[in-house]
Amino acid sequence: MNDDQLLRYSRHILLPEIGVEGQQAFVDARVLVVGAGGLGSPAAMYLAAAGVGTLVLVDDDDVDLTNLQRQILHTAEAVGQPKVLSGQATLRRLNPEVQVVPLARRLSGEALLEEVAAADVVLDCSDNFETRHAINRACHIHRKPLVSGAAIRFDGQLYVFDLRGDESPCYHCLFPEGEDVEQVRCAVMGVFAPITGIIGAAQAAEALKLLAGIGTSLAGRVLLLDGLNMEWRGIGLSKDPACAVCGQSAG
Numbered sequence: 670m671n672d673d674q675l676l677r678y679s680r681h682i683l684l685p686e687i688g689v690e691g692q693q694a695f696v697d698a699r700v701l702v703v704g705a706g707g708l709g710s711p712a713a714m715y716l717a718a719a720g721v722g723t724l725v726l727v728d729d730d731d732v733d734l735t736n737l738q739r740q741i742l743h744t745a746e747a748v749g750q751p752k753v754l755s756g757q758a759t760l761r762r763l764n765p766e767v768q769v770v771p772l773a774r775r776l777s778g779e780a781l782l783e784e785v786a787a788a789d790v791v792l793d794c795s796d797n798f799e800t801r802h803a804i805n806r807a808c809h810i811h812r813k814p815l816v817s818g819a820a821i822r823f824d825g826q827l828y829v830f831d832l833r834g835d836e837s838p839c840y841h842c843l844f845p846e847g848e849d850v851e852q853v854r855c856a857v858m859g860v861f862a863p864i865t866g867i868i869g870a871a872q873a874a875e876a877l878k879l880l881a882g883i884g885t886s887l888a889g890r891v892l893l894l895d896g897l898n899m900e901w902r903g904i905g906l907s908k909d910p911a912c913a914v915c916g917q918s919a920g
């Protein structure tokens with residue numbers, strides 16, 4: 670790191686748990702953020718401000734007026750623009766040191782596998798089950814830690830699946846596909862703006878901890894936020910031995 674970087678990141682470097690070594694790990698890191706909406710906005714902004722070297726931002730949507738109530742990566746001037754380009758512009762203003770790779774499409778198949786393989790940590794900030802399951806599969810195949818968030822109405826959820834180890838449950842263990850879970854999307858449902866901020870920022874915190882290898886990650890637990898009463902609940906998660914993605918008989 671140069672003198673400017675040492676200064677810019679001095680409040681991290683002052684933390685004994687992070688120091689120069691941890692900050693260097695952030696600078697060297699490549700993080701995949703799927704979704705540049707309510708969760709992806711604060712997550713990407715904190716990761717960029719914190720100095721993560723390369724941020725791959727994925728979203729196939731354009732900025733809409735209804736997004737601005739919570740998707741703080743985007744401004745009124747950006748309405749109509751692809752979210753990833755609007756996001757890239759905001760992140761560049763925040764920290765020109767960070768390289769932002771904008772991908773204005775829905776990642777799937779080989780392209781998703783390649784991006785996951787290239788990433789150190791993956792953040793699922795998406796809003797649909799199909800994408801969530803695809804990301805989970807790719808992270809399991811490439812053994813990448815997955816930090817997953819969700820926000821709807823006044824409720825939030827935060828998960829870390831550290832798929833580097835065999836013992837970790839995965840997203841599919843909790844939400845098996847084919848059970849026709851009702852698709853609840855904030856595209857049509859209400860969402861209290863700061864809930865996305867709280868959960869997205871927590872996703873960034875967990876991602877940075879994983880990159881620096883510090884503290885205890887949320888892996889193995891889920892954190893549920895009832896924002897209307899401001900109550901957090903932590904619940905232990907266990908691996909489903911019959912899981913079609915990470916179980917013993919999974920191909």
Ligand SMILES: [Zn+2]
Pocket residue numbers: 838839840841842843909912913914915916
């Ligand atoms: Zn599983």
